[in-house]
Amino acid sequence: MKRTYWFGVLLSLSILVFSMGSAMADGARLGIVVPLTGPYGTYAEEMKRGCEIAAAEINATGGVLGKPVEIITRDSELNAGIALRRFKEMVQEDGIKTIGGTLSGGISTVVNEWACKNKALYMTFCHTSFPLGKENCGYGFTTGIIPYMSGVAVAKYSFENLGKTWMNISADYRWGHDELAAWLVTSDKMGGKFLGNIYTPLGTRDFSAYIPQIMAKKPDILVLSLFGTDLTSAIKQFAEMGLSKRLKIVCPKTAMAIAKECGAAYDENVYGAVTWYWTVQDYYPKARKFVNAYMKLYKTPPDADADSGYVATMALFEAMRKAGTVDDVDKLIETLEGQVWQYNKGPEGFRPCDHARTSSVFVVQGKGAKAEGWDVFKVISEVPYWQTLESCENNAKDYPYGQVKLPGK
Amino acid sequence: MFDLSWEIVAMQMIFGLALGCVYVLMAGGLSIIFGLLDVVNFAHGTFYMLGAYAIFVAVSLCGNFWLGLVSAVVIVALVGGVIEWLLLKPLYKRDPLYPLLLTFGVSICIPDIIKICFGLIGKVVPYPSGLMGAYMWGPVMIPKYRLFIIVLTLVVLISLWLFLNKSNLGMIIRASTRDSLMTQVLGINVSRIWTIGFMIGIGLAALAGAVAAPMVASIPDMGVEMTIECFVVVVIGGLGSLGGAIIGGLLIGQVISFVALFAPSWSNVAIFMVMAIILIIRPRGLFGEEGRL
Numbered sequence: 001m002k003r004t005y006w007f008g009v010l011l012s013l014s015i016l017v018f019s020m021g022s023a024m025a026d027g028a029r030l031g032i033v034v035p036l037t038g039p040y041g042t043y044a045e046e047m048k049r050g051c052e053i054a055a056a057e058i059n060a061t062g063g064v065l066g067k068p069v070e071i072i073t074r075d076s077e078l079n080a081g082i083a084l085r086r087f088k089e090m091v092q093e094d095g096i097k098t099i100g101g102t103l104s105g106g107i108s109t110v111v112n113e114w115a116c117k118n119k120a121l122y123m124t125f126c127h128t129s130f131p132l133g134k135e136n137c138g139y140g141f142t143t144g145i146i147p148y149m150s151g152v153a154v155a156k157y158s159f160e161n162l163g164k165t166w167m168n169i170s171a172d173y174r175w176g177h178d179e180l181a182a183w184l185v186t187s188d189k190m191g192g193k194f195l196g197n198i199y200t201p202l203g204t205r206d207f208s209a210y211i212p213q214i215m216a217k218k219p220d221i222l223v224l225s226l227f228g229t230d231l232t233s234a235i236k237q238f239a240e241m242g243l244s245k246r247l248k249i250v251c252p253k254t255a256m257a258i259a260k261e262c263g264a265a266y267d268e269n270v271y272g273a274v275t276w277y278w279t280v281q282d283y284y285p286k287a288r289k290f291v292n293a294y295m296k297l298y299k300t301p302p303d304a305d306a307d308s309g310y311v312a313t314m315a316l317f318e319a320m321r322k323a324g325t326v327d328d329v330d331k332l333i334e335t336l337e338g339q340v341w342q343y344n345k346g347p348e349g350f351r352p353c354d355h356a357r358t359s360s361v362f363v364v365q366g367k368g369a370k371a372e373g374w375d376v377f378k379v380i381s382e383v384p385y386w387q388t389l390e391s392c393e394n395n396a397k398d399y400p401y402g403q404v405k406l407p408g409k
Numbered sequence: 410m411f412d413l414s415w416e417i418v419a420m421q422m423i424f425g426l427a428l429g430c431v432y433v434l435m436a437g438g439l440s441i442i443f444g445l446l447d448v449v450n451f452a453h454g455t456f457y458m459l460g461a462y463a464i465f466v467a468v469s470l471c472g473n474f475w476l477g478l479v480s481a482v483v484i485v486a487l488v489g490g491v492i493e494w495l496l497l498k499p500l501y502k503r504d505p506l507y508p509l510l511l512t513f514g515v516s517i518c519i520p521d522i523i524k525i526c527f528g529l530i531g532k533v534v535p536y537p538s539g540l541m542g543a544y545m546w547g548p549v550m551i552p553k554y555r556l557f558i559i560v561l562t563l564v565v566l567i568s569l570w571l572f573l574n575k576s577n578l579g580m581i582i583r584a585s586t587r588d589s590l591m592t593q594v595l596g597i598n599v600s601r602i603w604t605i606g607f608m609i610g611i612g613l614a615a616l617a618g619a620v621a622a623p624m625v626a627s628i629p630d631m632g633v634e635m636t637i638e639c640f641v642v643v644v645i646g647g648l649g650s651l652g653g654a655i656i657g658g659l660l661i662g663q664v665i666s667f668v669a670l671f672a673p674s675w676s677n678v679a680i681f682m683v684m685a686i687i688l689i690i691r692p693r694g695l696f697g698e699e700g701r702l
Contacts, residue, residue, distance in 0.1 A: 038630065039628070039630055041524075041529050041630075042529040042530055042628075045529060172673075172674050198673050199673055199674050200669075200673050200674070200676075201673070201674055201676065201677045201678075203634060203677065204673075204676070204677070205625050205626075205634070206424075206428055206624075206625075206665065206669075208424040208427070208428070208552070208555070208624075209421060209424050209425070209428075209665070209666045209667075209669035209670060209673075209676075210669065210673070211420070211424070211550075212416070212417040212420040212421060212424075212550070212670075213417070213670070215550070216414075216417065228626075229531070229625070229626035229628060229631075232531060232625075232626035233624065233625045233626050236623065236624055236625065236626075237624055239541075240536060240541060240542075240552065240554055240623070240624065241542070241543060241550070241552055242541070242542045242543070257529075257530045257531075260530055260531075260533070261530060261531035261532070261533060261626050261627070261628075262533070263533035263535060264533075264535065
């Protein structure tokens with residue numbers, strides 16, 4: 001009798017807990033998968049923090065449809081197979097309809113294809129090419145811009161201000177190739193002279209082997225289509241040899257962490273492109289809220305990856321509020337396509353035809369030994385999206401950058 | 410394609426030599442540990458990383474690269490000694506898998522501890538003043554810091570040879586490698602010798618990390634690939650052979666340097682191809698004779 005009584009109590013409690021869980025699960029959720037372990041952990045952590053700060057901000061103003069929002073995070077370990085498995089678990093087992101993340105453009109295109117087949121709304125935070133050509137299947141949105149946009153922005157600045165002859169070192173995968181294509185097209189238009197390209201495998205630590213070739217060619221500009229530890233190692237080693245005093249180094253994608261890791265080596269002869277940098281709060285005061293919230297929690301300012309995660313999360317949850325639904329994916333897509341926001345810089349949105357973020361690109365210059373704390377860049381130019389983003393028709397055909405014959409490929 | 414002049418070949422050889430020296434230091438340390446203790450140290454790359462962080466801390470505190478370099482090696486060697494004494498020593502009498510698993514666990518724990526203490530963003534170790542830039546020998550550029558690495562490695566190797574072959578302690582270490590039981594029977598505290606040997610091996614790894622720190626991104630995971638490449642060098646040279654580690658390291662440095670010149674995409678794969686070829690021709694490695702220092 002006593003045993004039956006306690007069994008009944010336990011059963012009731014279990015039902016209560018599960019039903020509470022289900023009720024909580026009815027609230028808006030964004031399931032993100034980012035490479036928290038591995039060489040890009042720094043940037044993945046930035047994305048996650050940006051999402052969490054946005055979620056906290058949404059919850060502070062009443063959540064979505066009267067319920068708090070939640071960010072569920074999983075680690076992709078920078079592996080496409082693991083990333084897909086994590087997304088499948090969230091969508092098929094946990095019932096999450098809106099997913100986000102990855103840091104690798106290559107992985108994002110794989111996830112986008114899967115999201116389209118499984119009718120999940122996917123927000124990617126990284127540079128990605130899935131708005132282009134056949135890869136654009138309607139369920140993905142990017143807050144990380146299409147790679148050619150940053151390449152074009154910084155290439156234009158370079159050919160106008162830094163010189164005409166250029167050489168490129170490319171990480172030998174999709175993103176590196178996309179940046180090289182952007183530079184080749186821009187170089188043709190602006191009278192640049194291409195002197196050669198070196199493909200390096202991802203994870204290259206020693207770039208000194210390429211220095212003799214670079215010195216033999218004597219370019220005005222050395223383009224480093226690299227990121228993460230590859231870029232840090234390259235800049236440090238080129239500075240060691242005094243290369244950055246003989247030519248200008250330009251990085252189609254750079255980050256505050258990279259400049260910090262390079263120290264004095266990331267000097268005024270090193271240029272780069274970012275989608276956002278924290279000191280732009282000086283002329284976009286709305287960004288101060290995000291910067292202050294981030295600094296309060298983490299004692300460092302946010303970087304572009306954090307902004308990307310923040311913007312994606314804010315845009316998504318605000319779309320849920322407007323659409324009056326947390327899981328009607330078609331309605332949410334429709335709402336996001338018409339949405340315009342101004343969070344951390346000027347007005348932007350997702351272009352309806354391809355869901356590309358109409359984002360400006362900032363051209364930044366290193367400060368080297370003159371850097372103070374986290375103020376490692378000087379923002380020298382903001383390039384609006386209409387100067388970099390191709391038309392809907394061109395993107396649908398992946399033209400012109402997808403048609404470029406890359407050297408050695 | 411560029412013109413392959415003798416200057417470019419000469420410069421590639423110099424860069425390859427400097428790169429090879431880092432591998433020599435790493436692989437030399439691994440060979441000493443394996444030769445003496447029969448322990449495959451999966452955490453060897455972790456101590457390489459610790460060397461980089463130790464020099465960062467030391468230089469931040471004292472402002473002097475040279476003092477920082479010596480301090481980094483000593484501190485990390487002491488850390489290695491503590492780990493060997495407390496964690497490895499109890500496992501020697503057990504299945505050989507146990508020490509291997511322990512070092513694997515260390516290779517996971519320590520980077521995570523570093524991430525908690527120092528964060529994810531890499532640390533900056535500046536080049537020592539006077540070693541930036543390059544000497545010019547005609548049209549050939551000889552980077553000063555790379556030259557320093559080559560000279561330093563040579564000095565360390567000569568010192569190590571003298572220590573192992575001309576000192577009493579070195580003789581005891583070599584004897585322990587050949588026959589630890591007999592050495593113990595002769596009244597030598599072999600357990601202490603093993604700790605000293607382990608510390609020497611770890612010190613070499615730390616030195617490699619400390620000299621690499623100004624050149625690469627000094628991040629908590631920087632030792633992961635280095636461990637794998639170090640094992641390739643040791644396998645090429647022959648497990649437990651210090652001479653083999655030296656030749657293997659120098660060979661791999663040149664392979665990476667010249668493959669990068671002609672086919673950069675293959676530079677990471679090339680070392681494994683070289684290892685495969687050598688093992689097919691000579692399965693024990695170039696100088697493979699287990700336990701020999």
